[in-house]
Amino acid sequence: MRLRRILECPLKTYRNLWNMLTSVDKSTICKTLNKNGVHGRIPQKKPLLSQKTIAAHLKFAKLHLDVPQRYWQNILWTDQTTVELFGRNTQH
Numbered sequence: 001m002r003l004r005r006i007l008e009c010p011l012k013t014y015r016n017l018w019n020m021l022t023s024v025d026k027s028t029i030c031k032t033l034n035k036n037g038v039h040g041r042i043p044q045k046k047p048l049l050s051q052k053t054i055a056a057h058l059k060f061a062k063l064h065l066d067v068p069q070r071y072w073q074n075i076l077w078t079d080q081t082t083v084e085l086f087g088r089n090t091q092h
Helices: 003-008 014-020 026-035 051-063
Strands: none
C-alpha cells in the first residue's frame, strides 16, 4: 500500500482504499495507516457565536437602545449565507 496515495487525498476513507486494494484486508489498511501516523478524525464543530461576537452584539444593542422606531424602518436586514455553485457543502 502506498502511503503517498493517502496523503495526496486526505479525505479518502479506508473503505475507499480497500475498494482500490481488494487483495488487502481492511484491518491491515487501518493498522498501516495508524502505524504511519495517519489517524481518522472528525473535525470539531465550532459554536455559532464566539465570546467576541456575543460581546460585539451586546455592545451594538446597548449603543442603539435609545434609537427611535422609525430609524429601524429604513434599515434593510440580511443574513450571511454560503452558496456553492459546484460541489457539496460538507465538512473537511
